[in-house]
Amino acid sequence: MTEDIKDLQAQVRSLAAQLKRLSTTPAEPTEATPGEAAEGEEPAEDGWQFPPFILLLDQPDYDEELRALAEWVEGVLVPGYLGEPSADTRWCHLWTEHPVAIxxxxxxxxxxxxxxxxxxxxxxxxxxxxxxxxxPCVRELREPGGPFAGCTKGEHQVAHRQPSLVPRAWSLAIGQESALPH
Incomplete structure (x- = not known):
């Protein structure tokens, strides 16, 4: 119950801060920001609400986002939170080569x-x-069956987590003919 009250209080503070920001901005912006429609226009369906999820980005935006993520992971997460890896708590120093970890x-x-x-x-x-x-995130990443399952201090493996066949539904969803037998 106490956590619920604190969460509600945080939401109220967030809304109050947002209201304050909105009430102090000029009434007529000169230009719409990316992902935001100009006044009187409908928002574009393909417009991003920033920050977009990294797996939805194309080059070079993906590389820029990955670079910023790597700075945070290597500068904050690894030294501040992740202890020495072990058989029970895995970590791969080449984590950027594991799409699930990214x-x-x-x-x-x-x-x-x-x-x-x-x-x-x-x-x-x-x-x-x-x-x-x-x-929950670190539990999933570091568990024995997680994305770093084949990685040890002296060895790095990514292929162990890649599916050998792409499910037919994925191929159909992107408009490609499936090479798999029906």
Missing amino acids: ARLHALWLAWQELTDPATCGYSGPSTWHRDHYD
Whole structure:
């Protein structure tokens, strides 16, 4: 019950901060920001709401986002949170070669950016980040069957996590003929 009240208080503070920002901005912006429609226009269906999820980005945006993610992972997450890897708590120093790790770490980073800003989520944001984002993400990454399962201190493997066949539905979804037998 106490956590629910604190979460509600954080949401109220976030809305109050957002209202304050909106009430102090000029009434007539000169230009719409990316992903935002100009006044009187409908928002474009393909317009991004920033920051976009890394796996949805094309080059060179993907590389720029991965570079920023790597700075956070190597500068904050690894030295501050991840202890020495072991057989039970795996970590791969070549994590950028594991697409599942990139996806999970990027989602974790997006949540960290939002939940460590007291202006938008109050002072309970970091606690929420640890409980709802960090703990489950790191458990999934470091578990024996996770994306680093084949990696040890002296060995790195990515292929062990790649499917040998692409499911037919994926091929059909992107408009390609399936090479798999029906």
